[in-house]
Amino acid sequence: xxxxxxxxxxxxxxxxxxxxxxxxxxxxxxxxxxxxxxxxxxxxxxxxxxxxxxxxxxxxxxxxxxxxxxxxxxxxxxxxxxxxxxxxxxxxxxxxxxxxxxxxxxxxxxxxxxxxxxxxxxxxxxxxxxxxxxxxxxxxxxxxxxxxxxxxxxxxxxxxxxxxxxxxxxxxxxxxxxxxxxxxxxxxxxxxxxxxxxxxxxxxxxxxxxxxxxx
Amino acid sequence: xxxxxxxxxxxxxxxxxxxxxxxxxxxxxxxxxxxxxxxxxxxxxxxxxxxxxxxxxxxxxxxxxxxxxxxxxxxxxxxxxxxxxxxxxxxxxxxxxxxxxxxxxxxxxxxxxxxxxxxxxxxxxxxxxxxxxxxxxxxxxxxxxxxxxxxxxxxxxxxxxxxxxxxxxxxxxxxxxxxxxxxxxxxxxxxxxxxxxxxxxxxxxxxxxxxxxxx
Amino acid sequence: xxxxxxxxxxxxxxxxxxxxxxxxxxxxxxxxxxxxxxxxxxxxxxxxxxxxxxxxxxxxxxxxxxxxxxxxxxxxxxxxxxxxxxxxxxxxxxxxxxxxxxxxxxxxxxxxxxxxxxxxxxxxxxxxxxxxxxxxxxxxxxxxxxxxxxxxxxxxxxxxxxxxxxxxxxxxxxxxxxxxxxxxxxxxxxxxxxxxxxxxxxxxxxxxxxxxxxx
Amino acid sequence: xxxxxxxxxxxxxxxxxxxxxxxxxxxxxxxxxxxxxxxxxxxxxxxxxxxxxxxxxxxxxxxxxxxxxxxxxxxxxxxxxxxxxxxxxxxxxxxxxxxxxxxxxxxxxxxxxxxxxxxxxxxxxxxxxxxxxxxxxxxxxxxxxxxxxxxxxxxxxxxxxxxxxxxxxxxxxxxxxxxxxxxxxxxxxxxxxxxxxxxxxxxxxxxxxxxxxxx
DNA sequence: TATGAATGAGGCTTCATTCAT
DNA sequence: AATGAATGAAGCCTCATTCAT
Numbered sequence: 001x002x003x004x005x006x007x008x009x010x011x012x013x014x015x016x017x018x019x020x021x022x023x024x025x026x027x028x029x030x031x032x033x034x035x036x037x038x039x040x041x042x043x044x045x046x047x048x049x050x051x052x053x054x055x056x057x058x059x060x061x062x063x064x065x066x067x068x069x070x071x072x073x074x075x076x077x078x079x080x081x082x083x084x085x086x087x088x089x090x091x092x093x094x095x096x097x098x099x100x101x102x103x104x105x106x107x108x109x110x111x112x113x114x115x116x117x118x119x120x121x122x123x124x125x126x127x128x129x130x131x132x133x134x135x136x137x138x139x140x141x142x143x144x145x146x147x148x149x150x151x152x153x154x155x156x157x158x159x160x161x162x163x164x165x166x167x168x169x170x171x172x173x174x175x176x177x178x179x180x181x182x183x184x185x186x187x188x189x190x191x192x193x194x195x196x197x198x199x200x201x202x203x204x205x206x207x208x209x210x211x212x213x214x215x
Numbered sequence: 216x217x218x219x220x221x222x223x224x225x226x227x228x229x230x231x232x233x234x235x236x237x238x239x240x241x242x243x244x245x246x247x248x249x250x251x252x253x254x255x256x257x258x259x260x261x262x263x264x265x266x267x268x269x270x271x272x273x274x275x276x277x278x279x280x281x282x283x284x285x286x287x288x289x290x291x292x293x294x295x296x297x298x299x300x301x302x303x304x305x306x307x308x309x310x311x312x313x314x315x316x317x318x319x320x321x322x323x324x325x326x327x328x329x330x331x332x333x334x335x336x337x338x339x340x341x342x343x344x345x346x347x348x349x350x351x352x353x354x355x356x357x358x359x360x361x362x363x364x365x366x367x368x369x370x371x372x373x374x375x376x377x378x379x380x381x382x383x384x385x386x387x388x389x390x391x392x393x394x395x396x397x398x399x400x401x402x403x404x405x406x407x408x409x410x411x412x413x414x415x416x417x418x419x420x421x422x423x424x425x426x427x428x429x430x
Numbered sequence: 431x432x433x434x435x436x437x438x439x440x441x442x443x444x445x446x447x448x449x450x451x452x453x454x455x456x457x458x459x460x461x462x463x464x465x466x467x468x469x470x471x472x473x474x475x476x477x478x479x480x481x482x483x484x485x486x487x488x489x490x491x492x493x494x495x496x497x498x499x500x501x502x503x504x505x506x507x508x509x510x511x512x513x514x515x516x517x518x519x520x521x522x523x524x525x526x527x528x529x530x531x532x533x534x535x536x537x538x539x540x541x542x543x544x545x546x547x548x549x550x551x552x553x554x555x556x557x558x559x560x561x562x563x564x565x566x567x568x569x570x571x572x573x574x575x576x577x578x579x580x581x582x583x584x585x586x587x588x589x590x591x592x593x594x595x596x597x598x599x600x601x602x603x604x605x606x607x608x609x610x611x612x613x614x615x616x617x618x619x620x621x622x623x624x625x626x627x628x629x630x631x632x633x634x635x636x637x638x639x640x641x642x643x644x645x
Numbered sequence: 646x647x648x649x650x651x652x653x654x655x656x657x658x659x660x661x662x663x664x665x666x667x668x669x670x671x672x673x674x675x676x677x678x679x680x681x682x683x684x685x686x687x688x689x690x691x692x693x694x695x696x697x698x699x700x701x702x703x704x705x706x707x708x709x710x711x712x713x714x715x716x717x718x719x720x721x722x723x724x725x726x727x728x729x730x731x732x733x734x735x736x737x738x739x740x741x742x743x744x745x746x747x748x749x750x751x752x753x754x755x756x757x758x759x760x761x762x763x764x765x766x767x768x769x770x771x772x773x774x775x776x777x778x779x780x781x782x783x784x785x786x787x788x789x790x791x792x793x794x795x796x797x798x799x800x801x802x803x804x805x806x807x808x809x810x811x812x813x814x815x816x817x818x819x820x821x822x823x824x825x826x827x828x829x830x831x832x833x834x835x836x837x838x839x840x841x842x843x844x845x846x847x848x849x850x851x852x853x854x855x856x857x858x859x860x
Numbered sequence: 861t862a863t864g865a866a867t868g869a870g871g872c873t874t875c876a877t878t879c880a881t
Numbered sequence: 882a883a884t885g886a887a888t889g890a891a892g893c894c895t896c897a898t899t900c901a902t
Contacts, residue, residue: 037874037875049886051883051885054883059877117395132398133398162409167409170390171389171416174384174392188377190375194378205416265865439885446886464763468872478887478889479873479888479889484887546826547826570831597842599829601819607815612765617785617807620805627804628815687863693863694898695863695899
């Protein structure tokens with residue numbers, strides 16, 4: 001019976017941890033990275049400040065954890081998209097998946113970009129942050145194989161595979177920034193249309209003109 | 216004679232102002248936006264904290280000034296490049312100019328991106344920050360004309376001109392981020408080559424296959 | 431049991447709050463409004479500077495609170511005195527109560543006068559300061575009724591009731607200043623006697639000569 | 646000829662000194678005691694900050710000087726009024742003169758009250774401030790004689806003469822405060838009328854009922 | 861003599877983290 | 882385990898006064 005109790009306690013503990021993560025993310029999105037304090041977070045979850053430190057050794061660790069969860073979800077989407085692409089149904093599936101993931105919530109995308117940057121400066125987080133690299137490496141490897149095969153099939157120009165996905169990453173990242181920049185926003189009259197245009201630019205990277213007709 | 220003295224004094228004052236700006240930029244680049252204090256700056260220039268406030272009414276104003284100077288230099292480079300492009304020698308001149316400007320010092324490029332974002336949150340800087348918009352508007356207008364003419368010459372797909380330069384902006388911005396991301400950096404074996412590849416992607420945006428041969 | 435603990439904690443917290451208020455008042459009286467810093471206060475209570483901000487959002491709020499407490503006590507004394515006066519035992523009870531309240535600690539009286547003035551300039555305190563007005567309004571209303579009845583009874587000249595209590599306020603205020611002015615102090619050989627004289631001037635305001643004999 | 650020049654220089658120096666005093670007073674009245682800096686003053690006079698220190702050894706001395714000038718003018722008015730009173734034309738002349746002097750510019754009256762208080766705390770000003778005492782002593786002496794004579798003439802109750810003028814001082818002082826207090830201001834519908842009422846209270850201090858008819 | 865740039869002590873406030881209960 | 886009061890370092894900014902020119 002006390003085993004049961006213990007299990008329940010552990011469950012509750014985990015749920016609370018998730019609440020903290022959720023609350024933090026929502027506060028971060030609402031008020032910006034520089035305007036969220038541990039106290040705000042605790043208040044939102046309706047727990048004491050000290051309790052936060054029972055779950056995370058530091059504010060940075062909490063942030064890192066958030067980052068990791070985000071990246072993990074992204075990885076899973078990417079892997080699914082790569083599988084789809086392999087079947088030949090839609091070569092652009094990974095590209096689109098990535099793009100949509102980022103652009104569907106550009107606010108969040110940019111937040112994590114900033115967070116990662118900030119955390120990188122923290123020596124205590126270096127180790128934990130490396131796990132992000134592991135996650136990404138796994139996706140990179142799959143993308144490498146995928147693009148290699150397309151190159152060998154003559155569908156793409158013969159450059160190192162990472163040229164493709166990193167160019168694409170850059171383009172998407174930039175689109176996210178564009179979304180937010182008050183100043184560069186101004187000329188834009190039709191944002192969704194522009195985003196489609198940009199995505200299209202991305203999808204077509206490296207396709208030689210004559211190969212273009214194949215899609 | 217006292218006129219002469221006064222001129223000297225003003226000169227010295229300006230030089231000091233410039234050295235504050237220089238020191239600030241270098242500290243910002245070295246330690247990151249969140250790790251530069253007014254005291255650090257004063258120490259680096261070897262002046263008192265109060266002196267900084269003789270030149271700038273607030274830390275924010277100092278930053279805004281830095282931003283403005285950077286943007287002004289960029290604007291001038293862009294306008295020169297647009298002129299070059301108009302002569303027909305190199306249609307891609309503006310694109311290249313922009314790309315090189317950002318990529319030649321990606322650290323700085325990203326810094327200013329972040330700085331602008333942060334300053335936008337400060338109500339006191341809103342007015343000063345609008346001058347940046349004026350600067351950019353001027354470049355946008357020239358780019359609009361330039362792209363419009365190329366579209367009408369049938370050299371580019373017929374989409375709103377800003378699609379071109381904003382996509383390009385996004386791509387460059389992303390390239391800058393790529394440069395910094397410790398994690399996304401890893402697969403890269405040949406950074407300059409990759410940057411060229413990305414720039415090429417940008418240059419070719421919107422050129423229909425058959426028009427491609429014209430260049 | 432934990433309820434008991436919580437109560438104790440709240441109690442302790444309040445006590446500390448009160449000791450901050452007490453220390454602040456005593457420092458204010460000792461060193462003057464311009465020579466009390468948050469650090470001084472914290473030192474006197476033997477707590478950290480930050481702790482002060484757990485109790486009050488700003489130095490101004492702390493001062494406002496002091497002011498409010500003072501005014502509240504005054505209000506209660508005044509209302510009691512007005513009740514006494516209504517019984518007919520001593521028509522001058524409110525006047526005397528007010529006078530004694532101020533003159534018994536003129537140092538404090540003047541301090542709060544200054545404090546209120548200073549706080550009025552702080553836009554953040556405007557709302558909180560209005561509560562003082564509410565407190566006073568309540569006393570004013572009671573005084574209006576009281577004086578009105580005396581006027582109608584023919585005991586006082588028929589002028590707006592507030593003439594009486596505001597003249598009286600002015601006289602008392604001035605007496606407080608007199609108490610402090612090192613320079614105007616000099617001729618005074620018998621301060622209590624002078625204060626009695628002044629109070630008497632106040633008490634007799636508006637009593638027509640022939641009515642004078644009635645008291 | 647150089648004597649002439651020297652005289653001119655001295656004249657100019659004095660004029661500038663007066664400009665500084667004038668500018669300071671006007672700034673003090675406009676922005677309040679806590680919001681006037683030496684720089685503001687210098688700017689208003691259109692001279693360098695350093696120049697201010699050629700005329701006054703410290704900001705405090707400048708203020709003290711302002712105070713002295715104000716008090717001197719008041720003294721002269723008071724002495725003239727006492728002379729008038731001695732002729733028997735208007736016994737209340739000194740009282741009225743004082744009251745009008747303060748109430749005609751209550752803003753200024755209160756400013757100097759505050760200034761004197763602040764300066765009293767400055768040990769460096771103690772000596773200079775004593776000269777104010779000398780000025781006042783001179784007026785007090787004359788008032789003593791005046792009131793003494795009225796008392797002996799049976800026109801006033803027999804109390805120490807300073808009871809009269811200090812009570813009066815207090816009343817006026819308080820009226821000035823009343824003028825400014827945002828909170829105590831509220832019930833007032835007719836300020837000039839109220840001020841007259843208060844002045845009347847002051848004028849009648851100490852007059853026994855039967856003596857009242859004499860005026 | 862006039863200047864105004866430079867100074868730096870000193871004031872207020874914030875917030876991640878600790879620790880006694 | 883949970884709490885939240887307490888901490889104090891650190892950051893920004895002000896301003897009377899000094900002093901080299």
